[in-house]
Amino acid sequence: MLFSNTQQPTACLLICCPDKPGIVAGVSQFLYQSGANILDASQHSTDPREGLFFMRMEFLLPNLDKAALEAAFQAQVATPLQMEWTIDYSDRRKQMAIMVSAYDHCLLELLWRWKSGELQVDIPLVISNHRTLEKDVANFGIPFHHIPVTAANKAEQEAKTIQLLHDHQVDFTVLARYMQILSANFVKHFPQRIINIHHSFLPAFAGAKPYQNAYARGVKLIGATAHYVTDELDEGPIIEQDVARVSHKHTVEDLVMLGRDIERQVLTRAVKAHIDDRVILHGNKTIVF
Amino acid sequence: MLFSNTQQPTACLLICCPDKPGIVAGVSQFLYQSGANILDASQHSTDPREGLFFMRMEFLLPNLDKAALEAAFQAQVATPLQMEWTIDYSDRRKQMAIMVSAYDHCLLELLWRWKSGELQVDIPLVISNHRTLEKDVANFGIPFHHIPVTAANKAEQEAKTIQLLHDHQVDFTVLARYMQILSANFVKHFPQRIINIHHSFLPAFAGAKPYQNAYARGVKLIGATAHYVTDELDEGPIIEQDVARVSHKHTVEDLVMLGRDIERQVLTRAVKAHIDDRVILHGNKTIVF
């Protein structure tokens, strides 16, 4: 976080490989010899039975050809250590799409943080199945695409949406309270590329009407969960969660209102972590550095 | 809370009745004419479809015969307004039993708070199916009863336990990580009289091994729930809940360790609320004033 405003471009390397001695040494030696200065490093070893090692390294990008750097890394480090890895560069901003229905709170929170410089992405488009928020989006100078969805046209609407996301070279999509369930086919096009906000503390109250169900159960905290979308509803890897205290005084409408604040915070933190390359998938769980 | 240390005895009235104008006036007028000074009052009206009114009133006890006060209240206020009500007096401390297995953290937290004067109850006995904590309990000068339980002797062990609780005129029992499931028959003897601490944020991870299940799901918060025991496992009315933040770094053992802190806090707050007559049951939910 602290280096995100630095002038010189940075790179962020995410790594997963079998755990063994020498990985930190191998990677850091390679970066040193390439002229890169490490700014931040985090690592995680799973328990020995699984034996996996995960690492995030952020470094000042040396004045080198990126393709050459990547090829050298593959040959000298990644192949010998059986690594899966990705690299992202701060001088190439991610392209983030937002899908939304008619609730404005998550959308506006993202747009306001984007405008204020907190979210270092481009937002080439917002897609909605309603026209409700068209003007709000226009105020931020972002193109708004209205793609209505009905039971009858769902496949067609999804095809059109997939096409739009591809056309805009979108890196990932945020469902900012998008009230439609995406088909397995849709999700398949964007693995670990769709972030959803669910308005409960999962796995409690998965599915529809979580605030009503929380009210009926009489819980003393309500929550929200940001997760990657998989083809199992509300079962994807959790990125971030938080809760707020409620009491017998709160009606379902109160829970909805209080929940908006948690949804905004949780979704924002998850989106930031994704933008900053802090999230690595590990099975159905996340490592958030 | 702030009046619990006052010298003059106080009384606490809990009320449930159909909502209609004049209830506060009726009760407060009665208390005023009886010479009682109201110290604290809380009320709650359910939504109009249900139409119920709940109230808690704490007052300095006038120098009157308690039975006479209660009879007058029944005749002049409760009957006309179709009230269910209870009254408790600060000069008669509640009798609290604790049941525990081998984990010490919830037990010691309760005993330390009791010793420090935070919990204004008597603790006539601790019952355990193990001898592990016998010396810890003895250090506080409280009788310890060891009643082993096996698959074969469960009915007999429960009968013995029920007898003990009755013999000691126990008002309520706290399961401070008691690792046995109580039979429906046992629970039936003590309706809204048994408080359990479950080591998850219910309704997530009900049943056995909540920390393992939380770990497997990759949640970012773990929780604990204090609730009244009913004959449906982990489905009773929730009194209090809280959570703590966890991450991919935490093993199941870490979750168990971090969870102990939440369990201690949540159980303590629930027990305090019960002791202070702050909890009213409303269906399967609680009103905690």
Next chain:
Amino acid sequence: MLFSNTQQPTACLLICCPDKPGIVAGVSQFLYQSGANILDASQHSTDPREGLFFMRMEFLLPNLDKAALEAAFQAQVATPLQMEWTIDYSDRRKQMAIMVSAYDHCLLELLWRWKSGELQVDIPLVISNHRTLEKDVANFGIPFHHIPVTAANKAEQEAKTIQLLHDHQVDFTVLARYMQILSANFVKHFPQRIINIHHSFLPAFAGAKPYQNAYARGVKLIGATAHYVTDELDEGPIIEQDVARVSHKHTVEDLVMLGRDIERQVLTRAVKAHIDDRVILHGNKTIVF
């Protein structure tokens, strides 16, 4: 909170008087006989040395002449019990002004919550010493007044502002990060009528540059404080406070960014409490029911 959306108008009575038996009975009896149904009641007694009693009662407004109701209350209840009191009616929305400089986060949070119906007030005007946020305010359809301030014109600018607030019959003013210190004369016109958000956990880091000072001291939490403005800088009665966790990783710029979220939440909660007549002043402290 739960009754704020009810159709029938409500009234809210705030009371302060010497503590003695019979106050609740007197007020509730009066309301009952006036045909009012009490929706919510809260009370607070200070310690016996001070001997003060505070109460908030919200009730469904009977179909009566308001002036007659108030006169009767004064004669029958307030005078005998030596009460100071105020009453507010839900069918007369408060008029809230906002003063702001160039930071948008607190302003937009208030405006968004107002638009979404969370803040039940009218906002007749926003006043700023800069033009920076003119368009943002216009998007919400609220008049924006630009009143520049310099060392030379400060008295004149304040006079103009006071006039504007009076012209719009403003009930209270929110300083949503207004970066000017108001003169004692200005404050004197609006006692307990100006709410400020200070970007620290007061009394720590009063005055200028709280985030820089928090950074220099190495605190592990940063905070924000909403308080009524008095003529002693950052010394007014505190309405609400909250904090967020920080670490050595955070630069001053990070603290500023993280602080925005706390400022938004804390200011919003304070403004809501004020709008809902939940705040009573007691010396330099607040009672927030």
Next chain:
Amino acid sequence: MLFSNTQQPTACLLICCPDKPGIVAGVSQFLYQSGANILDASQHSTDPREGLFFMRMEFLLPNLDKAALEAAFQAQVATPLQMEWTIDYSDRRKQMAIMVSAYDHCLLELLWRWKSGELQVDIPLVISNHRTLEKDVANFGIPFHHIPVTAANKAEQEAKTIQLLHDHQVDFTVLARYMQILSANFVKHFPQRIINIHHSFLPAFAGAKPYQNAYARGVKLIGATAHYVTDELDEGPIIEQDVARVSHKHTVEDLVMLGRDIERQVLTRAVKAHIDDRVILHGNKTIVF
């Protein structure tokens, strides 16, 4: 945390040096060649004007002579990179003393966590200026030293205490609500070796009677701060802080009671971080990895 229970001994290296490329590579290469497997690594670079680099590396200890390892590290890595560094080994438990007056809550919390295995230290002695807690300490099988302190004997009492701490080869001392101010001379003997818990959110309410002052100011949160003791009262480097919500309902006595819970939590977390070699001093601030 997650590796603290591993069977094979581990070592923890703390480093501070001028920031420049190659530090991570240099250290990790050295450890790799020494046969050490890195378990966890954290690093922090200050802003470029200061240009400092801090790192913590925890690794499985290779089967080597410790003195030889340290000498080689000094020659090959530390000297060339101008490092200040320390190393600690898990197979040599730290010796922790506790000083306490008459409040038991912080002491018992530490002792209970020590007994439960959460605090991996030896506790060779508890020192108190009162006999109040002698039996509590004896229950844990730890020697209790009673050293009364008066205005007259303070120098002598401190000399005796210093001698005791030296005799027991104490690594660090925890002031678990020790109600005496240590002299500058005392503190000088144990730089960054004394952890104190102050019962306020510093820098607010430094000095005596913080709960009274918090009450008088009408704050809405109370806090606690764990810090290293320096010769400026309550001005030492902060390790950990936390807060709890309070309201107008709470008396000073209530704040004291609620504060105990925060003090226990905050002190415990600070002591754990110190034991686990997670804290590096940086001027008057701490880096807590």
